[in-house]
Every structure is written in structure tokens, then in C-alpha cells.
Amino acid sequence: MKTLIKHILTFAALATLTITATLANAQVEYKDRIVAIVDDDVVLASELDARLELIQQNAAKAGREAPPAEQIRSDVLEQLIIENIQLQRAQRVGVRISDAQLNEAMLRVARQNNMDLLQFKAALEQGGGSYNATREQIRQELMIQRVQQGHVNQRVQITDQEITNFLDSEEGGLMASPEYNMLHTLVQVSSGSSEADINKAKAYADSLYQRIQQGEAYEQVMSGQHPFPLNGSNLGWRKTQELPGLLSGLTETLGEGETAAPIKSPSGFHIVKMQDTRGVDEVIDQTKARHILLEPSAIRDEEATETEINSLRERILAGEDFAELAREFSEDIGSALEGGDLGWTSPGQLVGAFQQTMDNTEIDEISLPFRSEYGWHILQVLERREKDVTEDIRKNIARNFIHKRKFDDELQTWLQKIRDEAYVDFK
Numbered sequence: 001m002k003t004l005i006k007h008i009l010t011f012a013a014l015a016t017l018t019i020t021a022t023l024a025n026a027q028v029e030y031k032d033r034i035v036a037i038v039d040d041d042v043v044l045a046s047e048l049d050a051r052l053e054l055i056q057q058n059a060a061k062a063g064r065e066a067p068p069a070e071q072i073r074s075d076v077l078e079q080l081i082i083e084n085i086q087l088q089r090a091q092r093v094g095v096r097i098s099d100a101q102l103n104e105a106m107l108r109v110a111r112q113n114n115m116d117l118l119q120f121k122a123a124l125e126q127g128g129g130s131y132n133a134t135r136e137q138i139r140q141e142l143m144i145q146r147v148q149q150g151h152v153n154q155r156v157q158i159t160d161q162e163i164t165n166f167l168d169s170e171e172g173g174l175m176a177s178p179e180y181n182m183l184h185t186l187v188q189v190s191s192g193s194s195e196a197d198i199n200k201a202k203a204y205a206d207s208l209y210q211r212i213q214q215g216e217a218y219e220q221v222m223s224g225q226h227p228f229p230l231n232g233s234n235l236g237w238r239k240t241q242e243l244p245g246l247l248s249g250l251t252e253t254l255g256e257g258e259t260a261a262p263i264k265s266p267s268g269f270h271i272v273k274m275q276d277t278r279g280v281d282e283v284i285d286q287t288k289a290r291h292i293l294l295e296p297s298a299i300r301d302e303e304a305t306e307t308e309i310n311s312l313r314e315r316i317l318a319g320e321d322f323a324e325l326a327r328e329f330s331e332d333i334g335s336a337l338e339g340g341d342l343g344w345t346s347p348g349q350l351v352g353a354f355q356q357t358m359d360n361t362e363i364d365e366i367s368l369p370f371r372s373e374y375g376w377h378i379l380q381v382l383e384r385r386e387k388d389v390t391e392d393i394r395k396n397i398a399r400n401f402i403h404k405r406k407f408d409d410e411l412q413t414w415l416q417k418i419r420d421e422a423y424v425d426f427k
Contacts, residue, residue, distance in 0.1 A: 035077060037425040038084045043077065051076050082415055083144060085422050090143040093150075097142045105138050148411060155410045156403055163398045175401060176394040177239050178279035180251050182272050185222050185232040189268040201228050205262035205269035212259045218273045228268075234275070247272055282390045285347065288383040289358050290340035292325060293332040295375035309369045309376040316366055322380055331375065344385070354379070 036043040052069045055076070059066030066072075103117075110120035121131045166172035187205040189198055204227060211221045222232050235243070240251045247270070250260050254274040262269040292312055296305045312329060316322050323339025330336040347355070353372040358379060361367045367379045 034427050036081055036427060037423070038081050039088055039423050041084055041088055043080050043084055047080055048073070048077055051080060081422075081424055082419055083140075085418050086144045086147050087140055089418070090147045093147070095143050095146045097139050097146075101142065102135060102139055105142060106135060109138065148414075152407055152410045152414055155414070156406045158399055158402050158406070162402055163395055166398045166402060167394060172398055172401075174239065174241065176279070176397045177241075178251070178277060179237045179239055180243070180274060181237050181276040181278075182235045182243075182247065182250070183218055183232070183275050184235050184247070185230055185271045186267060187262070187269040187271070188229040188231055191266070202262065202264070202269055204228055205271060209259065209262055209271055212271075212273075218259060222271075237278070246270065250274070279393060280390060281388065282393055283386050283388050286344045286385050286387050287358055287381060288344050288385075289342050289361075289379050289381045290322060290326060290338075291332070291335065291342065291354075291377050291379040292322075292330040292340055293375050293377050294329065295331050305376050306369060306371075309378055313366055313369060313378045316378075316380075322366075341382075344387075346389075 033045045034042045035045050035048055052073065055072065056066045056069070106120070107117050110117050113120060113123075115123065124131050124134060167176055185208075187201050187208070189201045193201075208221050212218055222230060235247075240248050243251070246263060246265055250272055254260055254272070256274055256277050259271065259273040262271050264270075292309070294300075294305050294309050294312075296302045300308070312325055316325060323341075326340030327336055330340050332340070335342055342350075345358075349355075350358070351372050351374070353370060354377065357367050357370045357377075358381060361379065361381045363381050363384065365381065367377075369376055369378050371377075
């Protein structure tokens with residue numbers, strides 16, 4: 001994997017975290033005792049009681065009655081034991097969560113609660129919670145995820161035939177089918193209206209449609225005062241099968257940004273605009289480029305590194321082979337053996353400084369030296385193309401679904417295995 005390509009960690013376990021959940025772990029005074037010894041660590045009574053209280057609070061928030069604490073106490077203790085085992089494994093193999101990764105995770109949790117980070121911190125403190133304790137809770141959650149991914153992902157194998165079979169199935173075909181975002185307005189006609197009133201409503205709907213066809217914005221045409229009641233809405237992202245029957249056929253006839261002529265129904269006349277589509281005719285710009293990377297170090301400082309990358313650029317401009325110099329000097333291990341070749345890349349796949357320079361560089365041109373988070377680069381754009389990635393997207397949807405299903409199965413097997421191998425002494 002090339003070092004320039006960004007990796008995005010998805011925090012699935014964080015999706016269920018809320019302020020309520022965090023406040024359940026607010027500062028509570030406990031006279032602690034050990035309830036279980038787990039290998040080289042322990043589970044405390046305060047941890048168990050806090051988790052039981054969290055379950056009670058989440059149940060109350062959801063409007064349902066939680067089981068009595070005595071009934072679920074052993075199950076919750078078992079959950080804490082398994083979490084403890086995983087955290088010990090994470091510590092033994094040196095799993096570390098950087099402050100930057102932790103800040104990103106905290107921001108994600110804040111956004112899930114419709115807040116920015118400062119608002120989230122204030123809400124925690126107002127409720128008696130601890131921001132630092134919450135950070136530590138999320139750090140542990142991330143460490144457990146890292147351990148799970150490291151041990152379970154290697155057990156998950158997906159073949160091309162499995163992807164094909166899934167896409168050919170009814171479930172897979174529906175999951176990977178295109179989605180459409182439509183704007184919908186109904187020019188209402190009340191039941192029992194006379195034919196003359198219906199004709200007037202039709203004429204008005206036609207006039208709105210004509211204004212759109214002549215270049216006025218759909219939203220502007222539908223705003224303001226109208227002689228007939230208008231009922232407008234954004235239908236959001238829907239697959240063809242999820243659209244009302246009256247509108248489902250429009251997915252075959254309307255292009256992106258187009259508006260259909262008014263459609264008559266018993267309730268009036270419908271005017272529909274295809275706002276956006278995804279999963280159909282997904283064409284993206286791709287660039288093929290190569291580069292040389294030099295990283296500042298204790299031996300070669302920032303200034304010396306910039307000087308050396310400039311020197312390599314001058315040698316290429318004087319006629320030396322880019323690929324040979326990349327093999328000899330580039331410190332991007334992933335691409336150096338390929339003569340610096342990064343292959344075909346899509347927008348957003350590379351870090352910002354690299355993407356921006358690449359976008360502004362002509363084909364065959366050698367860029368000026370530039371700095372990214374990895375070090376100093378020069379690059380050469382080899383080719384550009386447009387590629388229809390619709391089928392790639394469908395396959396990725398299938399692959400991700402199959403991976404999750406297999407991952408969940410393998411995870412349960414692995415958790416049972418490490419639980420069986422652990423030393424646990426209940427107190």
C-alpha cells in the first residue's frame with residue numbers, strides 16, 4: 001500500500017455512544033472491591049455497577065423497562081471480562097491511539113449528538129461528567145477495535161465469485177441498486193373538484209413546469225404565493241423500489257437536474273425534479289502520476305532535504321530518467337520499486353498538498369518541489385482519464401457487506417477463543 005494513500009478508520013463502536021451513556025460513568029463514589037481477576041488485571045465492583053447503571057439509564061431513555069440488575073449481572077460481568085482481555089492484548093502488542101486520532105473520534109461522537117467539540121465538553125461537565133474520563137473511555141474503545149481488526153480481518157477472505165453471487169441475489173441486487181434524490185411538489189386538487197377547476201390546476205402546473213424549462217430554479221418557482229395549494233418536499237435518497245409507484249418510472253426517463261412534466265393523480269398534479277443520483281453513470285476523473293519523496297530526518301534537516309529534492313528535479317530536467325532516480329532515492333517504499341509510479345488515483349485518494357499540486361500540473365511536466373505531511377516531493381503527471389466506476393462501486397458495496405457479515409461471525413469465534421484461554425478468578 002502506498003504511503004501517500006490515506007486510510008480512514010471508521011469507528012463503528014462509537015456510533016452508539018451518547019451523552020447519556022457517558023454521564024452514566026460520571027463521578028460516583030464507590031467503596032471498591034475486586035469482583036474478578038483477569039490474567040494480569042482485575043475487574044472492580046465500581047466498573048460493574050457503573051455498567052449496570054448505564055444499561056438502566058439507556059433503557060429508560062428508550063422508554064422500555066430494563067431487566068433487574070441481579071438478572072443481568074453475570075452477563076455484564078462477562079462482557080467486562082472480555083473487554084479487559086482485549087485491552088490487555090492491545091497493551092501487550094503496543095497498540096497506541098494518538099491524540100490526533102482520539103480528537104477525531106471525540107469530534108465524531110460530538111457530531112452524533114449534534115454538537116461541536118466545545119458544546120459536547122460543556123454538556124458533559126454540566127451533567128456532572130468528566131471530559132477526560134470520556135476521552136479515556138473512547139481511547140479504550142479504539143484500542144479494542146484495533147485488536148479486533150488485527151486478529152479478525154486476517155481470518156476474513158472474500159472471493160470474486162462470492163461478490164458475483166451476492167450481486168446476482170435479490171438481496172444484493174437491491175442493496176447495490178442506484179439511488180435517486182428527488183424534489184417533489186404537488187399542485188393540490190381537492191376531492192369533488194369540478195372539471196373546470198381540475199383544468200385550471202393542470203394549466204397552472206404546466207405554467208410552473210414551463211418556467212423551470214425556461215431556466216428558472218425549481219426552488220424559486222415553487223416558493224412564494226400561489227393560487228393553488230402546493231405541497232412540496234425533498235424525497236431524500238431512495239432506490240426505485242422505495243419510491244411511490246407514480247414516480248418510480250421517472251428513474252428511467254429523468255436525467256440528473258431534469259424536471260418531469262406534471263403527472264396527474266387523484267390528489268392533483270405532481271412536478272418532480274431529479275436532484276441527484278448515485279450508483280448510476282458514476283464517472284470520475286483519474287490521474288496517473290509518479291513522484292519522488294524525501295523525508296527530513298536527524299541526519300538531513302528540512303533545508304537540506306529541500307535542497308536535495310531541488311537537485312533531483314534539476315537532474316530530471318537535464319535528461320536523467322525519472323524512474324531510475326525514484327528507485328534510487330525515493331523514500332516512499334510503496335512506490336519506489338515501481339519508479340515512483342502511483343498508478344491511477346481518484347480525487348480525495350491522496351493527501352491534500354499532493355492532490356492540489358497534481359491537479360495543477362500539466363501532463364509530462366515536472367512539478368516544483370512541494371511539502372506534504374510526509375516530506376518533500378516532486379511529481380510528474382503521466383496521463384489523465386475519465387472512468388466509469390459504477391460497477392466498482394457496486395462491487396465495493398457487496399464486498400463491504402460480505403466482509404461485515406463474515407467479520408461479525410469470526411469475531412464471536414475469536415472472542416470465545418481468547419475467553420477460554422484467559423485465566424479468570426471470580427471473587
